[in-house]
Amino acid sequence: MKTNKVHPILGIGFGPANLSLAVALDELGRPDDAHFLERSPGFQWQDEQLLPGTDIQNNPFRDLVMQRNQDSPYTFIKYLASRGALTDYLHLNAKFPLRREYAGYLAWVAQSFATHVDYGQSVHTLALVEDSDGGELFCVRTHEGARYLAETVVVGTGRSPRIPAPFRTATATAAGVFHSTRYLSSIEALAARDIRVAVVGASQSAIEIVLDLLARPNVRQVTSIHRGIGFRLKDTSPYSRQVFLPEFVDYFHPLPSATRRRLRAELRSINYAACDQDVIDRLVGLQREYELTGSDRLRLAPFTEVTAVDTAPGGGHRLSVHDVNHLTRDTIDADIVVLATGFKDFGTGAHDERYHPLLEGLAHRLPLDDDGIPVVERDYSITLKASASAPRPLKVYLNGLCEASHGMGDAGALAMLSVRAADVTASLLHLHEDGRAPRRAAERVLQ
Missing domain, CATH: 3.50.50.60 (FAD/NAD(P)-binding domain)
Known part of the structure; x- marks a missing residue:
C-alpha cells in the first residue's frame, strides 16, 4: 500500500507514551495533526505481564493527563466513574490499582482515538526522502507493505529488550x-x-x-x-522518588554525560x-x-x-x-x-545501544555527543543534521526512550506520561507556529 498523504505528525507505537500525546493534542483541538502506527492488532498494554494480583506501582492520579489537566475527560477517575466503579475502587483502600484495571483504563482512553491509529502495522524502516519542494520528509515502511510520509516522527515504541x-x-x-x-x-x-x-x-x-x-x-x-x-x-522514600518529578528532569538533563551515568548508578535501587x-x-x-x-x-x-x-x-x-x-x-x-533482564539504554556499555534500531536509517544525520550517542534535547527531540540539498533540519522525537538523557522518570515510568506529553506537544506546536512543521495533512507528489 502506497500513499502520498503527508502526516504532520506520525507516531510509531501506540502505548501509554503516544496515547498521552494523542490526548494532549486532542485537548488543544489538534487531534487530526497526528496519526499513529501500532504493531499489535488492537490496543494493548503489558498483556504479557498481566499476572494475577500485580499492580502498577504508581499513584493513579499520575495518569495520562491529571497533572496537566484535572478537568480532562481522560483521567483514571473519570474511567472508574464511567463504569460505575468509583465507589468500589475507593472501598478497596488499595495503594495502587491492579495492573489489569489500569490496562482497562488505557484501553478505554485509546478507544477515543481509534480512527487515528493503524493497528497491525509493524514498522521496520524509518528513512528520509525528498519532496517536490526540495525539502525532506520522513518515510516509514512497515512489514505489512505500507508506506507513510510525515513531516515529524515521534518514536514511542518502548526500549529494546536487554538480552545478556x-x-x-x-x-x-x-x-x-x-x-x-x-x-x-x-x-x-x-x-x-x-x-x-x-x-x-x-x-x-x-x-x-x-x-x-x-x-x-x-x-x-x-x-x-x-x-x-x-x-x-x-527504595520508596519520597526523597528518592523525586526522580519521577519533572523538576528532576530539569536538573538532570544539563549534566555532563559522565555525571549522568554516575547519578543513575547511585539511584538505581529506586x-x-x-x-x-x-x-x-x-x-x-x-x-x-x-x-x-x-x-x-x-x-x-x-x-x-x-x-x-x-x-x-x-x-x-x-x-x-x-x-x-x-x-x-x-x-x-x-x-x-x-x-527478566530489563531493557537497553542509550550508551556505550555492554548492555546499551547507541540509539534505537528504528533510527538506523537516520544514523548518518544524527548529531552525536563525545561518546557517540545521539544528542537528545530537553524537549525529547533529536534535530537531524542538515543536508546540502535540504538545509532545513527535521526533528524526530523520542517519547519514553530517554532515560540516559532525561533521568529515571522517562523510560517506562507512568509517572511522567502527562508532563512529558506536554513538553513534546509544546515543542511540536512551536514548530508549527514557526512555519517549519508540522503543517496540515496534504497531498504531495514525490520527485
Missing part, C-alpha cells in the same frame, strides 16, 4: 528461551508440559514471574538466578533490580513453606551469573554459571529460561 550475551547464541535463542515481554503467551503455551523453569533477573517483574510460575501446577521447579544477594527492597515489600513477603513465605516440607520446588541462586548456554542431556538448556565472588563454577538445567 550468553543468550544471544543460536542455542540460547532456540525454543524455550524468551524475554519477560513474551512471558504470558509463551508460558501458557506450555501448560500441558511438566517443566523446570529458570528465571534470570532480580527485578519486580522477575519476582512476579517467579510467583506466577509457582502457582502453575505444571511447573515442577523454579530456579531464580541473580547476580546480587537476592530480591532487594525498592527502580531497578529491586522489588516491593508485598511480593518479597509472599515469596519468603512460600520459600519457608517449601523448606518446612522438604521441597526443592523453589531454588534461589544468588551471586550467580550465567556464562554460557548449551543443550542439556535429554533436552532443555544447560546453563553454565559461576559465583561472581568466589568464581566457582556450576551448571543449572532447565527446560525453559525466562529473561
Whole structure:
C-alpha cells in the first residue's frame, strides 16, 4: 500500500507514551495533526505481564493527563466513574490499582482515538526522502507493505529488550528461551508440559514471574538466578522518588554525560533490580513453606551469573554459571529460561545501544555527543543534521526512550506520561507556529 498523504505528525507505537500525546493534542483541538502506527492488532498494554494480583506501582492520579489537566475527560477517575466503579475502587483502600484495571483504563482512553491509529502495522524502516519542494520528509515502511510520509516522527515504541550475551547464541535463542515481554503467551503455551523453569533477573517483574510460575501446577521447579544477594527492597522514600518529578528532569538533563551515568548508578535501587515489600513477603513465605516440607520446588541462586548456554542431556538448556565472588563454577538445567533482564539504554556499555534500531536509517544525520550517542534535547527531540540539498533540519522525537538523557522518570515510568506529553506537544506546536512543521495533512507528489 502506497500513499502520498503527508502526516504532520506520525507516531510509531501506540502505548501509554503516544496515547498521552494523542490526548494532549486532542485537548488543544489538534487531534487530526497526528496519526499513529501500532504493531499489535488492537490496543494493548503489558498483556504479557498481566499476572494475577500485580499492580502498577504508581499513584493513579499520575495518569495520562491529571497533572496537566484535572478537568480532562481522560483521567483514571473519570474511567472508574464511567463504569460505575468509583465507589468500589475507593472501598478497596488499595495503594495502587491492579495492573489489569489500569490496562482497562488505557484501553478505554485509546478507544477515543481509534480512527487515528493503524493497528497491525509493524514498522521496520524509518528513512528520509525528498519532496517536490526540495525539502525532506520522513518515510516509514512497515512489514505489512505500507508506506507513510510525515513531516515529524515521534518514536514511542518502548526500549529494546536487554538480552545478556550468553543468550544471544543460536542455542540460547532456540525454543524455550524468551524475554519477560513474551512471558504470558509463551508460558501458557506450555501448560500441558511438566517443566523446570529458570528465571534470570532480580527485578519486580522477575519476582512476579517467579510467583506466577509457582502457582502453575505444571511447573515442577523454579530456579531464580541473580547476580546480587537476592530480591532487594525498592527504595520508596519520597526523597528518592523525586526522580519521577519533572523538576528532576530539569536538573538532570544539563549534566555532563559522565555525571549522568554516575547519578543513575547511585539511584538505581529506586527502580531497578529491586522489588516491593508485598511480593518479597509472599515469596519468603512460600520459600519457608517449601523448606518446612522438604521441597526443592523453589531454588534461589544468588551471586550467580550465567556464562554460557548449551543443550542439556535429554533436552532443555544447560546453563553454565559461576559465583561472581568466589568464581566457582556450576551448571543449572532447565527446560525453559525466562529473561527478566530489563531493557537497553542509550550508551556505550555492554548492555546499551547507541540509539534505537528504528533510527538506523537516520544514523548518518544524527548529531552525536563525545561518546557517540545521539544528542537528545530537553524537549525529547533529536534535530537531524542538515543536508546540502535540504538545509532545513527535521526533528524526530523520542517519547519514553530517554532515560540516559532525561533521568529515571522517562523510560517506562507512568509517572511522567502527562508532563512529558506536554513538553513534546509544546515543542511540536512551536514548530508549527514557526512555519517549519508540522503543517496540515496534504497531498504531495514525490520527485
